[in-house]
Each structure stands twice: as structure tokens, then as C-alpha cells.
Amino acid sequence: xxxxxxxxxxxxxxxxxxxxxxxxxxxxxxxxxANLCLAEHKTDITFDGxxxxxxxxxxxxxxxxxxxxxxxIKIKIANVSRLMQYYLENYDLRGKKVTIQQVWADKLDxxxxxxxxxxxxDRYTASDKVVEFECSSKFDVQDVELPFGRYLxxxxxxxxxxxxxxxxxxxxxxxxxTMANCRERGNILxxxxxxxxxSQRTVIG
Numbered sequence: 498x499x500x501x502x503x504x505x506x507x508x509x510x511x512x513x514x515x516x517x518x519x520x521x522x523x524x525x526x527x528x529x530x531a532n533l534c535l536a537e538h539k540t541d542i543t544f545d546g547x548x549x550x551x552x553x554x555x556x557x558x559x560x561x562x563x564x565x566x567x568x569x570i571k572i573k574i575a576n577v578s579r580l581m582q583y584y585l586e587n588y589d590l591r592g593k594k595v596t597i598q599q600v601w602a603d604k605l606d607x608x609x610x611x612x613x614x615x616x617x618x619d620r621y622t623a624s625d626k627v628v629e630f631e632c633s634s635k636f637d638v639q640d641v642e643l644p645f646g647r648y649l650x651x652x653x654x655x656x657x658x659x660x661x662x663x664x665x666x667x668x669x670x671x672x673x674x675t676m677a678n679c680r681e682r683g684n685i686l687x688x689x690x691x692x693x694x695x696s697q698r699t700v701i702g
Contacts, residue, residue: 516602517599517600517601518536518537518538518599518600518601519537519538519556519597519598519599520534520536520537520542520544520549520597520598520600521534521535521536521537521549521554521572521595521596522534522535522549522595522598523594523595523618524593525593525594526584526590527588533584534547534548534549534550535550535552535574536549536550536551536552537552537555537556538551539551542600542605544598544608544611545608552574552575553574553575554572554573554574554575555572555573556570556572556573556597557570557572557573558570569616569619569632569633569634570616570631570632570634571629571630571631571632572595572597572629572630572632573627573628573630574629574630575626575627575628576623576624576625576626576628577625577626581623582623585623585628587652590621591618591620591621592617592618593617593618594615595616595617595618595630595632596613596614596615596616597613597614597616598611598612598613599611599613615634616632617632617633618632619631619632619633651675651690652674653672653674653675653676653679653688653690654689655674655687658671662687662689663684663687663689664684664687665682665684667682667683667684669681669682676688676690
């Protein structure tokens with residue numbers, strides 16, 4: 498839900514010549530404190546001591562359910578460089594907290610002049626052009642195992658080598674989770690990916 502905003506924020510928002518900047522933070526993707534910070538802007542932004550990297554990212558308008566409560570939003574991030582594909586294939590982002598801070602270019606030194614919305618990633622899909630996150634404000638899924646599965650074409654979904662899912666018992670001590678590594682170890686029948694998934698799209702169920 499949006500936080501209370503200052504009177505200066507409202508005054509700045511209503512200025513005819515001003516345009517807001519959206520700052521996105523995906524929290525703890527690699528453990529506590531490892532945050533992904535992106536700016537919907539033409540240059541990098543630093544706000545409240547935190548650097549945000551410029552990136553092609555947009556958000557859809559917030560929708561409401563029949564009770565008038567904020568329901569969900571979609572955040573779209575460019576995937577042409579495959580940077581976001583890397584994050585999806587190596588980290589499970591479902592349930593992660595996301596904040597969207599709306600700030601102003603001429604007020605970046607005023608940390609009270611901001612509007613913040615908080616969401617949690619429910620699910621996501623990825624194509625060769627864009628990653629789309631569906632986020633909910635009221636569905637707090639932190640520390641809850643969701644019944645969704647990731648269907649990746651070439652990266653094994655088993656995170657722990659030699660665990661009960663992998664079942665490898667040979668002499669190798671590591672694996673990079675690729676099909677080639679799995680075949681080299683003679684464990685291809687337990688390869689935890691889906692080679693039949695079309696190569697132009699990753700489906701998140």
C-alpha cells in the first residue's frame with residue numbers, strides 16, 4: 498500500500514514542468530541485503546544513499562478488485578541483454594519484496610519527498626525481449642513455499658548438487674547445472690530442466 502506522503506511531495510507532484518522518476522528495488526534476491534535497484538530513467542540515480550542503475554523498466558497502472566482494494570500490478574523489464582534472464586535462471590524471485598519509489602529529479606536530496614508502494618512478486622514470465630513480473634500488494638508470500646514451478650530449457654532447477662532431487666552419487670564434487678554437465682556425470686535421467694520448452698520463451702507456472 499502507498500505510504501503517507503508529505504505536503505512538499507504533493508506540491509512537487511502538481512508542478513506542471515516536473516516529471517516523476519520511478520525507482521524499483523527487488524529485495525534480498527541473493528540473501529539479506531542483496532538488492533537489485535533499477536531506475537526508470539535515462540541516467541543512474543542515487544536516492545537516500547542508494548544507487549539505482551538506469552534500465553528499460555516500466556509498470557502498468559495499479560488495478561483494484563471488487564472491494565476497492567489494490568489488487569496487483571505488472572512490472573516489465575527489458576530482457577534483450579539477457580541480464581534479467583540470468584537472475585531468473587539463478588535466483589527464485591517469487592515472494593520477494595518489491596518497492597516502487599516515486600521521486601523527483603530536482604528533489605533527490607530530500608528523502609521525505611517520496612511516495613513508496615510495496616508489492617510482492619507472485620509470478621513472472623520471460624521472453625527474449627521482456628520479463629514481466631506480476632506483483633500483489635496484499636499477498637505477502639514471504640517465507641511461504643509457493644506451488645509454482647520454473648520451466649527452464651537448459652538450466653537444471655535442482656539447486657543442491659547430490660540432494661534427493663539430483664540423486665547423483667558419483668565422484669564429481671560440483672555441477673554447473675547444465676545438460677552437458679549432467680550428461681558428463683551420467684545423470685541425464687535426473688536432469689531437472691525441460692529441453693522441449695521453446696528456446697524463445699521461459700515459462701513460469
